[in-house]
Amino acid sequence: MATIRIPPVLRPSVGGEKELTAQGSSVGEILRSVADSHPDTQTQLFADDGGLNRYVNVYLNDEDVRVLDGLDTEVGASDTLVILPAMAGGGR
Numbered sequence: 106m107a108t109i110r111i112p113p114v115l116r117p118s119v120g121g122e123k124e125l126t127a128q129g130s131s132v133g134e135i136l137r138s139v140a141d142s143h144p145d146t147q148t149q150l151f152a153d154d155g156g157l158n159r160y161v162n163v164y165l166n167d168e169d170v171r172v173l174d175g176l177d178t179e180v181g182a183s184d185t186l187v188i189l190p191a192m193a194g195g196g197r
Contacts, residue, residue, distance in 0.1 A: 131179055
């Protein structure tokens, strides 16, 4: 099972956990498993079209999955996914 590190902003949606484990062979399968187990994360992780929410960055072993194969990026049992919310704003 892959390990998923949960940022503080998402922890209330996963029962306060800092890390989860999930089955899956791709980033998408693992994140969907998290969303199935913790429905409050569904809209936080995924856009309406089923893709990754634009305000969420996901790293597989320190590599941004958007520069890899996105949600189709293969994940091994000993891999770690890190979910980081993107920073936005900055208007005057």
